[in-house]
Amino acid sequence: MRLSQMLFATLREDPAEAEIPSHKLLVRAGYIRRIGSGIYAYLPLMWRVLQKVSRIVREEMNATGAEECLLTQLQPSELWKESGRWDTYTQAEGIMFALQDRQGRELGLGPTHEEVITLIARDMIRSYRQLPLNLYQIQTKFRDEIRPRFGLMRGREFIMKDAYSFDADEAGMKVSYQKMHDAYHRIMQRTGLAFRAVDADSGAIGGSGSQEFMVLAEAGEDEVLYTDDGKYAANVEKAISLPADAEPSPFKRYEKLDTPNTPTIETLAAFLKCSPTQILKNVLYQVTYDNGMNVLVIVSIRGDQEVNEVKLQNELVKLGSQYGGKAVIGLTVPDEVAQKEWAAKPLPLGYIAPDLSDDYIKSTKNLAAKFLRLVDKTAIDLKHFVTGSNESGYHVVGANWGKQFELPKVVLDVRKARPGDRAVHDSNQILQSARGIEIGHIFQLGTKYSTAMGATYTTEQGEEAPLVMGCYGIGVSRLAQAAVEQSYDKDGIIWPVAIAPFHAIVVIPNVTDTEQVQVAEQLYTDLNAAGVETLLDDRDERAGVKFKDADLIGIPYRIVTGRSLKQGKVEVVTRRDHASQEMAIDEVVSTLRRWVGNP
Amino acid sequence: MRLSQMLFATLREDPAEAEIPSHKLLVRAGYIRRIGSGIYAYLPLMWRVLQKVSRIVREEMNATGAEECLLTQLQPSELWKESGRWDTYTQAEGIMFALQDRQGRELGLGPTHEEVITLIARDMIRSYRQLPLNLYQIQTKFRDEIRPRFGLMRGREFIMKDAYSFDADEAGMKVSYQKMHDAYHRIMQRTGLAFRAVDADSGAIGGSGSQEFMVLAEAGEDEVLYTDDGKYAANVEKAISLPADAEPSPFKRYEKLDTPNTPTIETLAAFLKCSPTQILKNVLYQVTYDNGMNVLVIVSIRGDQEVNEVKLQNELVKLGSQYGGKAVIGLTVPDEVAQKEWAAKPLPLGYIAPDLSDDYIKSTKNLAAKFLRLVDKTAIDLKHFVTGSNESGYHVVGANWGKQFELPKVVLDVRKARPGDRAVHDSNQILQSARGIEIGHIFQLGTKYSTAMGATYTTEQGEEAPLVMGCYGIGVSRLAQAAVEQSYDKDGIIWPVAIAPFHAIVVIPNVTDTEQVQVAEQLYTDLNAAGVETLLDDRDERAGVKFKDADLIGIPYRIVTGRSLKQGKVEVVTRRDHASQEMAIDEVVSTLRRWVGNP
Known part of the structure; x- marks a missing residue:
């Protein structure tokens, strides 16, 4: 093309709307234009970049035998009610745009397509002889983000490749998953970007295992922990590690001490001149289930560790059945308003013991259990530990499980792994940290959607069985911007040759x-x-x-x-x-x- | 591909949802699946067809120098309020899906993109040196159809190519328009379909001239009139022709006759043993403007002719300024309910004279003028004609304009052209009729949107002038189905080689x-x-x-x-x-x- 005949206009000034370099540069260089909050038009130069990314994705998907199709952006609410996600997606999390047509029927704008593809599979896959199958599409998707920002990074309208595999059993699904994993590696290599595949949390999509593909960049919203031997990498939300050993406690005798102004581990350790590893920290959460039920949770964890709330939320979902809840729609440290609602007297925040007594709690009809007590693995072997006394300004020292406090029945790993921790696979490897932009995510879904929606096939033995599914996404428009975030200088963008317009x-x-x-x-x-x-x-x-x-x-x-x-x-x-x-x-x-x- | 490894399933039975052959066949052969009313997934075979159509479209568009981009499907209401189309599209006609985001801001789902592209042009086109420009996209669009049917033909989610040209003046715009016209011819030729380009009505898009590209097929929703010499073709909505000559009237003397049970032209001509060309027919309409104003219209037309309501509506839009109306949102023959609302006494339907007296009308605040009298060109030269008497069961004969009736001030062409009429360009050519499926429509928009939205450029003389626009659409998914409608037999689909999967x-x-x-x-x-x-x-x-x-x-x-x-x-x-x-x-x-x- 001749610049004289193109829609070509560059800007001297950074646009007011942009916070990160890639966003500023794409606007200044005339690649994108904002049409509304989180809504961007792709101008001709950008369209060429997107087409190049799409071509690489398409070629690698086709090479695995996956078939391209195009599903619908309008999705009837009935489908999402079948899978049980309508309320979560349109109300609780509210990330799906919902609308009514002229007949008053409810529709959603697709943020993902498990429901639609499962409907098609239910209709068209009848026999094991049709399996395995993998269908994919490259399409604009929608998310009503709470805070759209960073241009295409967290937009409300964006282009994704999403694929869905169907297998006869778990083993087949793992083969399909591995094929996609390998294809994603090739896609990332071909785009010319520095990336890392990491273990990830499955979030609202569900399923048993998942990995993310991260483009490494300083402005990345995600933190990745990895080892230098290349054998371990995970999103910090999902990462595991070996914590440092606890130091032996100097407090051999149980007693209650006056510890004024020590509501944090830091102030307490300084006051007692002990190690944070000798302290048992008790963190209070209020969790709200999708049926409206509120549960109060105390998580006991070693003082030098932090609670990983993504891990905690996943565990709370599993524990939810006893409260009739299927999904957690809120997980918060109770604020003053919440406390007023359910605490009968001011809570001794900063001084809470693992057995905060039930008389703190007013009787409220939506409060399921007075407290649910959880303990992180780091805390179960503590001896002669320091912890709260349930009285402001006082702690106890020299405490032991089974003596002063009952060990909570539910033992979990809800600890946040951190850079500097030792790796689980090899304790000589130390976890390193990097920032990344998630551009791909692959999931082992299993039968979550096929069971909910009745998508079965006839096995070789003539029985009906649910299809075993995987799903696989790449953010095409996000990848394009991530490339800029990884590769620019003071003069502008530096495109990798493979995806340059x-x-x-x-x-x-x-x-x-x-x-x-x-x-x-x-x-x-x-x-x-x-x-x-x-x-x-x-x-x-x-x-x-x-x-x-x-x-x-x-x-x-x-x-x-x-x-x-x-x-x-x-x-x-x-x-x-x-x-x-x-x-x-x-x-x-x-x-x-x-x-x-x-x- | 191997069928054993594809998502492949055919049906023996016609699907209940389908009315026309192409729809039945595409479902039975596994090309598409219904996800909701008017919402279809494109399965792998169909996707290949769509890609082939898209490739042809893309190649021909690129050959004209047009640049591909991708605009947004979510469109803020503010943009459509700037152009003045928000209310018409979301309320009056209601064909645009509207929704609210989590902040309560209104958005529409794009049925067309004049607003978005004009916003970008306003932002990026500054000088005459950047002109001409033509931007296009291939994208899924949305229309909340009153009655979705015929599969992809009148779906609520469909794929279109739309292009928008920008020129410095009217002459430049006509050059851009002609380029698109020629490109559309090549596209149609390459797809291998029998088609016809016809003069068309511009409808809600607006502008001064437009043409449609019709794929010829018996099940087509549109009627096309054309001449065998290839020099004239038009949508019946827009077509012009020479009517047959009127026969001289036998009624030389004016008198009122008792004509019982003759409310139609047919019964009246039979009763009086005269030709319908000797009768003046007076047709009553109620027109509602976008400001809520109702106007009653009498159209006088020669008895052998019909009123073309599309032409009439266009004329009423032009006449609307005197009532403060910009758009006509309703044009109906008043039904009994409407009559009760505004007629003081029962109307002499079937016997109405061109001067239906004002005392029939109650005073209603929303009724702008008691009557607006219009006369079609066919009627102005009638002499000694037969017409209604404003009294049920009676007609007058031997009437003349300027004697018994005043000739209405507004003379128009609102006559429906018909097969068998003589052509305007050559009275030896007789109009033929064919049915077609509209798959393309090109418009000379002029400055309608650039003026409304302030999209100007600096001329060579340093003055600000509005951009002169054209817009050009092709229904990609519709074209694919139209191909089937034109080409099938009892055994199934017969794809043209160029777009076969x-x-x-x-x-x-x-x-x-x-x-x-x-x-x-x-x-x-x-x-x-x-x-x-x-x-x-x-x-x-x-x-x-x-x-x-x-x-x-x-x-x-x-x-x-x-x-x-x-x-x-x-x-x-x-x-x-x-x-x-x-x-x-x-x-x-x-x-x-x-x-x-x-x-």
Whole structure:
């Protein structure tokens, strides 16, 4: 394309709406335009990037035997009621846009497609002979984000590839899952981005196991913990590790001590001159289930550790059946308002014991159990520990499970793994931390949706069995922006060659110079003919403006028909390192072709 | 692909939801599945068809210099309020799905994108030097149809290509429009469908001129009038023609006659033994403007002619300014309920005169003018005509304008052109009728949206001027179904080669016969390698089932590795005419390659 004939306009100033570099750059360089909160139009340059990402995704998906289709964006509420997710998605979490049609029927705008694909599978898959199958689509999806931000990163309308596998059994599903895992690796490698696959939490999608693919970038919203041997990597939400050993307690005798102004572990350890590993911390939560039931939870954990609330929430979902709850819709440290509602007298916050007595609790009809007591694995072997006394300003020391306090019946791993922890697979490996942008997530779903919606097939033995499913997502538009977040400098974007909108840009410094124009036009034609996708900056602008624009939009190679024409040469500049070289005109096409991978 | 590894399931029975052949066939052959009313998933075979249509569209659009982008499906209400279409689209016509986000802000789901693209143009187009520009996208659109039906034909979620051109002036816009017109011709030709470009009404999109591209098919919802010389074709809504001459009236003397039971032109002409061309018909309408104003309209037209309500509505929009109305949201022949509301005494329906007296009308605050009198061109030269007397059971004969009745001030062409009428461009040409499915529509928009939304550019003279726009749509999913509607037989679909999901299918009659399997596998591999997209029916099914399925899904060429293998031959069957031939195995690839146009 010729810049003179394109919709091309760059901005000098950072847009007010943008917080992170990639968002600023994509707007300034004319790749995207905001239409509404979290809603962006993809302009022609961006569309080319998205098409390149999509092509890589499509090729790798097709190579696994997956079939492309296109499901519906409008999704009748009935389907989501069958799977049991309508209320959670439209009300409790509220991330699904819901609307009514002219007949008053409720519809959702698809944030994901488990329900629709399961409906189709129920209808069309009849026999084990049709299995395995994997169907995928590349499509715009919708999420009514609480706080849309970061451009395409957390938009309300975004492009995803989502795939759904169907197998006859768990073993087959694991094979399908592994195929997708491998395909995702190849996709990430081909885009040219630094990435890491990590163990992940399955969240609202459900299922038994999942991994995320993270593009590494400082502005990433996720924290990843990994070991240098490459054998372990996980989202911090999911990560496991070996905690440091507890130091032996100096408090051999049980007694209650006056410990004024020590509501935190830090202040308490300083006051008692002991190690935080000798303290038992008791953290209070209020959990609300989808049936409206509220449960108060005390989590006892070793003082040097933190509660991982994602792990805690997952455990609370499992424990929910005793309260008639299927999903947790709220998990909070009770604030003053909540406390007033259910505490009969002011809680001794900062001084709570593992057995906060029931007389603190008013009788409220929505309060299921007075307290649910949980203990993290780190705390069960503590001896002679320090902990709260249920009286403000006082702690007890030298306490032991089975003596002063009963060990809670429910023992769990709800501890937050941290950089510096030792790895579980090899205690010589220390967990390192990196920040990442989640661009892919693969799930072993199992039979969650097929059972709920009755999607069965006939086995070889003639029996009806539920289909065993997996699901696999890649954020196509998010990946494109993540590439910028990983790769830019003060002058603008630096696209990896594989997903750059164009490989090269030929710049005519002075459009009134016939020779410059002639050579540029010829190179422009020849490069494109050779498969090197090339822009021509033929605008009547100053050379400086053109160079700045070429840097800003991030085209990997810039060819300038400038002064060295006299020597039969042009200047070729590599965007990534600004390395410049004079190159004989007749070598440009073959060299560039080689540089961009012989397209 | 191998059928054994595809999501492949055909149905014997027609689905209950389907009314027309193409809809039945697409469901039965496993191309689409209904997810909700007017909402269909595109299964893998259909997706291939849609991709082929899209590729043709994309190539032809790119060849004109248009740039592809992707606009947003969520559209803030503010934008549509700027253009003045929010109320019409979400309320009056109600074809736009509207929703509220979690902050209570109103959004629409895009049925079209004039507002969004005009916003971008306002932001990015600054100078005449950036013009002309044409931006297009291929995207899923939404319409909350009153009565979704016919599968993809009148669905609520469908795929469209829409393009928007921007020019400095009217002349430039006409050049852009002509380019699109020519591109649409090439697109239609390449798809292999019989089509016709026709003059069309611009409807709610607006603008000064438009054409539709119709795929000809018996089940088409639109009627097209055309002449055999190829010089005229128009949607009946827009068509013009010369009416037959009126016969001279036999009633030279004005008098009122007792004409019992003659409320229709037919009964009256029979009773009076005169020609309908001698009768003046007066048709009553109630028109409702977008400001709530109701106006009663009498249209006087020659008795042998019908009122074209689309033309009438367009004229009423132009006349609306005197009532403060910008859009007509209702145009109905007043029913009994409406009559009770505003008629002081029963109307002499069937006997109405062109000057129905004002004393019929109650005073109602929303009634703007008592009557608006319009006369069609066919009626202004009538002499000694027959017409109503405003008294039930009586007509007058021998009437004349300017004597018994005042000629209405507003003279219009609101007559419905009909097959058999003479053409305007050549009175020897007679209008023919055909039924068509509208799959494309191109519009000369002018400055309607750029003026409303302030999208201006700086002219060469340094002045601000509104951008002059055109817009151009093709229904991609509709085109795919229209192809089936135009081309099927009792056995199933007959795809044109250019948009068939696969070019050929190799059928193994007996999968336990090693030679059959071997030859089929080799042909399958070789054909695909040669660019002939080929399916392999390797399912363990009876040969008869496989032949039926191949016919049903409509693959252009079927290759059967059957009995003639003994002679080194296979059977090759052409789907369109079921013509069968024995072909030497080593000639299959080169022959098929030629037949499908040397891909």
